Amino acid sequence: MSAEPLDRPIEDLVPELRAGRLSPVALVEAAFERIRLCDGRLQSFVHVSQSALDDARAAAREIGEGRWKGPLHGIPIAVKDNYLTCDMPTRAGTSVPDITFPQEDSNAVARLRAAGAILIGKTRLHEFAWGTVTPPTRNPWNLDRVPGGSSGGSGAAVMAGLASAALGSDTGGSIRIPASLCGTVGLKPTFGRIGRSGIVPHSWSLDHAGPLTRTVGDAALLLGALAGPDPGDPACPDRPVPDYTAALGQSLKGLRIGVCRNHFFGRNQTDVESAVETAIGDLAAAGATIRDFEIPNLEYGLGAIFAIELSSSTAYHDVSLRAGLAPGFAPDVRTLIEIGRLVTGPDYLKAEQFRRVLIDDFRTAFEEIDAIVTPATPLTAWAHDATTVEIAGGPESVLAASWRLTYPFNLTGMPAISVPCGFDREGMPIGLQIAAKAFDEAMVLRVAHAYEQSHDWRTRRPQL
Amino acid sequence: MSAEPLDRPIEDLVPELRAGRLSPVALVEAAFERIRLCDGRLQSFVHVSQSALDDARAAAREIGEGRWKGPLHGIPIAVKDNYLTCDMPTRAGTSVPDITFPQEDSNAVARLRAAGAILIGKTRLHEFAWGTVTPPTRNPWNLDRVPGGSSGGSGAAVMAGLASAALGSDTGGSIRIPASLCGTVGLKPTFGRIGRSGIVPHSWSLDHAGPLTRTVGDAALLLGALAGPDPGDPACPDRPVPDYTAALGQSLKGLRIGVCRNHFFGRNQTDVESAVETAIGDLAAAGATIRDFEIPNLEYGLGAIFAIELSSSTAYHDVSLRAGLAPGFAPDVRTLIEIGRLVTGPDYLKAEQFRRVLIDDFRTAFEEIDAIVTPATPLTAWAHDATTVEIAGGPESVLAASWRLTYPFNLTGMPAISVPCGFDREGMPIGLQIAAKAFDEAMVLRVAHAYEQSHDWRTRRPQL
Numbered sequence: 001m002s003a004e005p006l007d008r009p010i011e012d013l014v015p016e017l018r019a020g021r022l023s024p025v026a027l028v029e030a031a032f033e034r035i036r037l038c039d040g041r042l043q044s045f046v047h048v049s050q051s052a053l054d055d056a057r058a059a060a061r062e063i064g065e066g067r068w069k070g071p072l073h074g075i076p077i078a079v080k081d082n083y084l085t086c087d088m089p090t091r092a093g094t095s096v097p098d099i100t101f102p103q104e105d106s107n108a109v110a111r112l113r114a115a116g117a118i119l120i121g122k123t124r125l126h127e128f129a130w131g132t133v134t135p136p137t138r139n140p141w142n143l144d145r146v147p148g149g150s151s152g153g154s155g156a157a158v159m160a161g162l163a164s165a166a167l168g169s170d171t172g173g174s175i176r177i178p179a180s181l182c183g184t185v186g187l188k189p190t191f192g193r194i195g196r197s198g199i200v201p202h203s204w205s206l207d208h209a210g211p212l213t214r215t216v217g218d219a220a221l222l223l224g225a226l227a228g229p230d231p232g233d234p235a236c237p238d239r240p241v242p243d244y245t246a247a248l249g250q251s252l253k254g255l256r257i258g259v260c261r262n263h264f265f266g267r268n269q270t271d272v273e274s275a276v277e278t279a280i281g282d283l284a285a286a287g288a289t290i291r292d293f294e295i296p297n298l299e300y301g302l303g304a305i306f307a308i309e310l311s312s313s314t315a316y317h318d319v320s321l322r323a324g325l326a327p328g329f330a331p332d333v334r335t336l337i338e339i340g341r342l343v344t345g346p347d348y349l350k351a352e353q354f355r356r357v358l359i360d361d362f363r364t365a366f367e368e369i370d371a372i373v374t375p376a377t378p379l380t381a382w383a384h385d386a387t388t389v390e391i392a393g394g395p396e397s398v399l400a401a402s403w404r405l406t407y408p409f410n411l412t413g414m415p416a417i418s419v420p421c422g423f424d425r426e427g428m429p430i431g432l433q434i435a436a437k438a439f440d441e442a443m444v445l446r447v448a449h450a451y452e453q454s455h456d457w458r459t460r461r462p463q464l
Numbered sequence: 465m466s467a468e469p470l471d472r473p474i475e476d477l478v479p480e481l482r483a484g485r486l487s488p489v490a491l492v493e494a495a496f497e498r499i500r501l502c503d504g505r506l507q508s509f510v511h512v513s514q515s516a517l518d519d520a521r522a523a524a525r526e527i528g529e530g531r532w533k534g535p536l537h538g539i540p541i542a543v544k545d546n547y548l549t550c551d552m553p554t555r556a557g558t559s560v561p562d563i564t565f566p567q568e569d570s571n572a573v574a575r576l577r578a579a580g581a582i583l584i585g586k587t588r589l590h591e592f593a594w595g596t597v598t599p600p601t602r603n604p605w606n607l608d609r610v611p612g613g614s615s616g617g618s619g620a621a622v623m624a625g626l627a628s629a630a631l632g633s634d635t636g637g638s639i640r641i642p643a644s645l646c647g648t649v650g651l652k653p654t655f656g657r658i659g660r661s662g663i664v665p666h667s668w669s670l671d672h673a674g675p676l677t678r679t680v681g682d683a684a685l686l687l688g689a690l691a692g693p694d695p696g697d698p699a700c701p702d703r704p705v706p707d708y709t710a711a712l713g714q715s716l717k718g719l720r721i722g723v724c725r726n727h728f729f730g731r732n733q734t735d736v737e738s739a740v741e742t743a744i745g746d747l748a749a750a751g752a753t754i755r756d757f758e759i760p761n762l763e764y765g766l767g768a769i770f771a772i773e774l775s776s777s778t779a780y781h782d783v784s785l786r787a788g789l790a791p792g793f794a795p796d797v798r799t800l801i802e803i804g805r806l807v808t809g810p811d812y813l814k815a816e817q818f819r820r821v822l823i824d825d826f827r828t829a830f831e832e833i834d835a836i837v838t839p840a841t842p843l844t845a846w847a848h849d850a851t852t853v854e855i856a857g858g859p860e861s862v863l864a865a866s867w868r869l870t871y872p873f874n875l876t877g878m879p880a881i882s883v884p885c886g887f888d889r890e891g892m893p894i895g896l897q898i899a900a901k902a903f904d905e906a907m908v909l910r911v912a913h914a915y916e917q918s919h920d921w922r923t924r925r926p927q928l
Contacts, residue, residue: 315814343808343810349668
């Protein structure tokens with residue numbers, strides 16, 4: 001059985017699956033075959049499902065009997081290992097044996113199953129989603145490079161065709177960073193759009209669930225299945241879910257696309273900055289009006305998100321710290337979780353007040369624009385052993401640089417996507433970030449899809 | 465001119481004012497005369513208005529010309545000195561000269577003025593509303609006793625008839641505690657019911673504005689004028705304001721009154737506990753059904769509110785601390801503001817999580833009850849020099865004891881009132897606290913009014 005269907009987007013597989021020309025069993029077998037062939041080098045999966053083939057056979061029966069559940073029916077999907085699953089263990093990237101998690105389905109996983117998707121395994125994450133490296137997972141484009149993180153396993157698995165799509169989670173950029181570095185699409189919807197019950201928490205007020213996919217259309221399909229009320233997540237209201245595929249294929253004519261000239265530009269790798277400027281020109285050529293603007297208070301954003309993220313994460317892990325389990329954490333994660341104790345309550349509150357200022361600043365900006373376009377990351381995938389990178393003439397820590405352009409949309413809760421927009425001189429993918437107003441995922445998808453249609457970077461594929 | 469009208473509730477004055485039989489000028493002159501006679505001993509005012517008599521003359525003209533603004537037109541009202549006022553300075557109880565406040569009207573003050581009220585002066589508070597003593601203000605019932613706090617000046621002024629009503633603010637009990645200790649009515653409405661823009665902040669997520677009045681009916685009149693949208697307070701939505709006077713005079717028949725037997729009972733002064741038990745019996749005799757219940761998690765409440773209050777207050781005062789102004793604060797307040805730095809961000813977040821549990825616990829309880837009745841304070845007014853009191857056989861700090869029964873309704877944001885329910889063996893007033901679901905102020909007023917009608921403790925008055 002050829003693995004070829006896993007290189008194709010879900011949108012293309014749907015008619016074949018529905019017509020019986022392609023079997024979910026063949027899809028899952030192809031995924032398992034690719035995992036066998038490649039994942040020894042990639043290390044993107046931490047667990048492969050024992051029941052996926054049975055699930056695929058059941059899906060094949062259902063489809064054959066005309067009980068079609070929709071566009072995800074029979075599609076092999078991987079799940080970041082911080083989503084609880086009833087049929088697979090969850091480790092959230094930690095090797096501390098005393099930290100265990102219930103074996104039950106998270107909201108998002110239950111929604112995928114209800115939509116007919118076949119969950120083929122759990123992907124690796126940076127421990128507790130607290131980092132952008134995801135060791136020891138490798139980047140499919142260059143095994144010496146990192147896949148990004150924290151959803152690095154999901155990014156690598158989707159890019160390498162080990163799954164048709166994967167779930168990620170995004171607290172400061174953890175979906176968009178691996179999407180940018182691996183060359184997939186990565187969508188972080190609005191805060192509260194996808195319910196997070198059953199995801200191991202990182203920072204309650206910053207955590208988002210979302211998909212990594214091969215195309216923008218696939219992101220729309222997954223969002224449609226994942227969005228909706230989650231009684232277990234107080235941040236997830238019962239708000240109507242539009243048909244996100246309706247946003248695809250619309251022209252950009254008349255749209256006002258904002259380019260935030262401070263913070264997001266002037267401190268990116270040369271190839272990243274020029275690829276994004278080219279993309280902005282392409283959007284203008286496609287009919288959009290480009291408007292430069294500034295969000296001056298963004299310079300205080302890093303301090304604010306660190307105060308919130310450290311406080312929240314340490315509040316969650318405090319029970320483990322008190323139990324003396326810290327030495328079992330990876331050194332980088334242990335440091336972050338321990339220094340969270342040093343953030344004061346007053347500092348936490350000042351960070352929350354700054355967040356409100358930032359939300360208001362962006363709201364004002366959106367009176368004049370419909371979407372924002374930025375680089376997704378200021379750098380492409382870096383070497384596994386790099387801790388600092390040279391950007392715009394000066395050294396910067398990879399941790400600081402990697403999420404510099406993504407975290408503003410976690411602080412503000414606005415939807416944002418990363419779509420491929422080319423490759424740097426070393427052949428590593430570059431990500432274009434597109435954001436919109438809260439709950440305007442349709443706008444994000446519309447702009448991203450229009451861009452993708454004219455620049456299909458998927459014709460280039462990693463050699464594994 | 466006799467001061468007698470200031471001993472009568474606003475409800476009784478309204479027809480006389482409207483008919484021209486009583487003049488706003490006479491009312492303000494009576495208030496000023498009482499202030500001159502008594503406030504040297506009480507020390508409830510920190511500033512007396514220079515423009516109130518002009519305002520009263522204007523009100524008299526308006527009423528004479530038939531331009532009646534409603535039941536507060538021409539009524540002399542005092543304002544706690546943490547509400548900004550355009551015609552009087554604001555000090556928020558501090559004597560630090562480098563801390564200054566704008567001279568402009570707060571939302572609540574502007575609303576009172578729009579309703580025709582005459583603002584006669586600013587009342588003393590515990591510095592920055594951070595305490596329950598309000599030195600050097602004295603209790604009108606016994607000058608050796610404290611008036612409670614932090615709105616101690618408002619409680620003393622209303623009880624002594626120096627104003628028809630007064631504004632207070634309540635972060636952990638600062639309206640209801642002086643109401644209980646001085647024998648007035650004190651209403652803390654639902655979080656967000658009265659906009660707080662222009663009140664010097666103490667703790668954003670716990671601060672409430674509200675009135676101290678002579679009667680429950682007067683509290684309904686003031687709430688009607690004060691409630692409504694405040695664009696300057698993000699916590700204050702544009703939500704319809706009912707006619708709160710409609711709740712008055714309704715029978716208690718069929719109402720289910722809950723008595724929370726843990727936390728609120730078993731650790732009160734004997735006279736307080738027996739007065740409240742008698743009041744519960746009276747409510748039952750008036751037709752209400754009494755239901756005992758428990759809120760087990762309340763034992764963790766004090767730690768939670770302290771973490772939130774200390775963090776928020778220190779975040780606000782941090783600029784003063786950094787400027788080296790701490791030595792100018794009162795020692796007790798300085799300690800609280802400085803130790804706020806020691807609350808960690810993770811502890812703050814755990815406190816917020818506990819708050820959510822408590823809100824859910826109360827929401828569940830309210831499926832079986834319509835209102836909650838408790839003592840307002842476990843003790844009556846204590847001596848000025850007391851730092852600990854004997855309660856139920858053991859010593860307790862007055863600070864800890866004074867707000868023990870009020871703060872749960874700040875953490876949960878539910879409306880609560882203190883109404884007089886008798887006197888202890890030393891002649892000091894006892895307060896009955898009545899609470900209801902969020903935005904059900906009508907229920908609070910209904911139960912309090914029904915109780916008040918059958919037990920008018922106002923026939924007894926302090927001798928000054």
